[in-house]
Amino acid sequence: MKSPRSISVSRAPDHGLSVGSAGLLRQRVVTRHSVLLGNGGYRWAWALAPWVLAAAAVLLFVGHENAFVLLITGTAVIYAMSAIGLTWLMGRAGLVSIGNGAIMAVGAYTTAILAPKAGWGAFPIPLVISGLFGAVVGLLIGIPALRLRGIYLALGTLALQYIVVFAGSQYESHTGDVSGIPVAALSIAGHEFTYGRGFVFILFGFLGLSILLVRNVLRHAPGRMWHSIRESELAASAVGVNVTRWKLSAFVGSSALIAVSGSLFAYYTEIVSSEGFSLDFAISFIVMIIIGGTGSIAGAIVGAVVVTILPHLLTTLTNELPSSGIGNWLHTNVFYLNNGLYGILVLLFLLYQPDGIVPGLRRLAAGILRRFAPLPQVGVEVADNPVGAPPADTPLVARPAVNGHRPAHPSVLSVENLTVTYRTGARAVDGVSLRVDENSIVALLGRNGAGKTSTLRAISGFMTSEQVRLKGRITIDGREVLGLPPVKASELAVLVAERDKIFPNLTVAEHLRIARPRGGESVENEEFFAGLRSRSHQSAGLLSGGERQLLALAMAWQLKPRLLLVDEFSLGLAPVMIRRVAEVIRQLREEHGMTFLIVEQNAAAALDLADWVYVLEGGKVVAEGLPSEIGKHDLLLPMSATTGP
């Protein structure tokens, strides 16, 4: 029995082949680096910075002399509370809702109705009852949410919006307050608060309390429950999460907070009108959390501030313009321009900063920290290396060992010095060079995390859509493919991925139709396809793992690429199926002249099939050779076969 640690151990080899553990070490250093950044001496600065910034902002705005600025500040604070409620529901629990405005309206109307009533109107009472009433409404809209998801749930909450606005306008025409119900000014212990510094202070107090409370809930067990539901309801329930209970509690809790913000809104504006709670209003809260960063409290606040201030900023700017020509036009149409601006803003964010301002800033700050305060490098890491393999005994070689003679053929694929670096700084592939000859099968072996799949994805073009840095040279038939998107690269190389290689809702026949170029041959009469012929009208989702693999190979055959890349074809297959798929690959090579680069963990299956083998470790090629030679060495022992006896 090896210790669990042995996963990342690179043993000192006692044979001709040398294991390059330098790459492995570097990987560990990179990992350490990022861990330290989150934990070490930066932790305090990291934790305190938002509070210091917030305090500065409070002082800046509350100290402002301009009554208009104070008014806007108060509004932004109330909106921020409401947005925190929405980010709790949408960002954390993954429950999409457009009911935010409606629930604020519920709180606002409750307060407007209770405030003038003797015995009920004393300050905290309307606020508390608004919160409770909001919780009840939250429970009611939560019930359909048990069955609805995503866009359907959003449409469900839209119904609430219409119901509340309708009820509100009915009430207004009933009481005769057609232009809105007046709300008595907020009065605490005989002191009346109207717009102004005192009120804004109170609002900041409520915001601070909301932040603290919501943060606690999200950090504790309930936050985990919601997180798991957001990821997958089914998996969450299989883990033991009571999905019903936690979905409802997310609705109830967040709605209570949103209704309280509505109540404060009523006190602050001293009037409640159904016209104020339009659909635009409700949607602006979704805009806030998208711009700020969904799921983060800080994001909700930043988003609320941006969305509240921006229209006023625009108005102010157009005021400065000359009152003729385009300036005048801008000035008179500023209201419509504001609405358009929302749309453009959301679009820009979805395109360029999909996770919002706050995560973006956080990344930026982390980047700056990393640049100006670099952490100790390899030296410390080796001393700190808990692996137990004495580094002195481990020969580090730059040049891979070559076993066996490889005849020179025209090559299809040539990779020179490929380096793949992820955004986190982890280097998945570190200077890999390899070659695949015409009509051959080349295997890339290595453990999990050795860089096999990254190499494959770089060749197939799938890396261009992700945030990775690629360096080096990849050519197929002499054409540079590094940086080509998958669609372009697929003319030259087709990837049969580890998972997700088929479309579960399409039938087998439809798959073949998609993957058939104009005038191309159909695979249906080929011998290797015989096993699937009888299933051609079934949806591919019903195929077993091995049959999916065969279907993917059949599609690739029709596309006739210069090179077929196959990622872990043996994964999760029973031995009998592994042999069948391997047989098809061999047949495609021998009878159809196809060229393969396969990536495998299952060394036995790959050695059986390949003409030439590369062994990857820590992102580097540590050995290459004929399969018969490579197979002799216990270099492969830690990987070996997933096969039977």
Place this chain on the structure above:
Amino acid sequence: MNSGEEALVVEDAVLRFRGIVAVDSVSFEVGAGTTFGVIGPNGAGKTALLNCISGIYRLDQGSILLYGQQIQHHQPHRITALGLSRTFQSTEHFREFTVRDYVMLGRAQQARCSVLGSLLLWPIAERAERAERQRAMAVLDRLGLVEFATERLSDLPYGVQKRVDIARAVAAEPKIMLMDEPTSGTTTSERDAVSHTIRTVAATGVTIVVIDHDVDFVTRHCDRVLVVNYGRAIGVGTPKEMLGRPEVVEAFLGTPVGHSA
């Protein structure tokens, strides 16, 4: 080995998907404290069977008894509360969780928590949370995974993810554990580590039902195995008995892959 009591009894279980019979009148019993294996080729209905037991799929026919109690109509989290935990083929749904949080999530049914508690009585909730954290660390310690506690699942090697998933299931202190292909996609050394983890769990008296492709692995761990193919049970018995049967060898192994490294 204590087989005086049946921990799990599946009787005449039938599950259909759009006309395809995934599980076809399968019956078996698992003795308390034993390790029970389910083997069969891809698409044989193993995972479907496991999903029925853990409540993700509803049986069309038949019954499932957990310590004598019918559970075939229960929701998954209710079954977890009765002392049954399961692992997944992959932890991809929980990629963003840290190891510690994921293990803490495993105690969703056991942990006492509520929104109101965390809102209004947060010092008490905070203390409960700290106790949960310690419990999770204790489980990680027992299974040799402490060093990964603060890592995100998506950043870990596949084999470690599989062991963390077992730790998550163990954290719920189950009486019976279902494991869905604990070794698929792992390397030999990872598989040894997973083996060790399973032995550690089995040694505490937990009943284990394990699905896997690796015949060696199943033979080493299981007291009895069930062989399924095309949704039907081909036979139940000791691993040796089962692998001695030609129809089992044919269905599952074909002829062995001829390579020795």
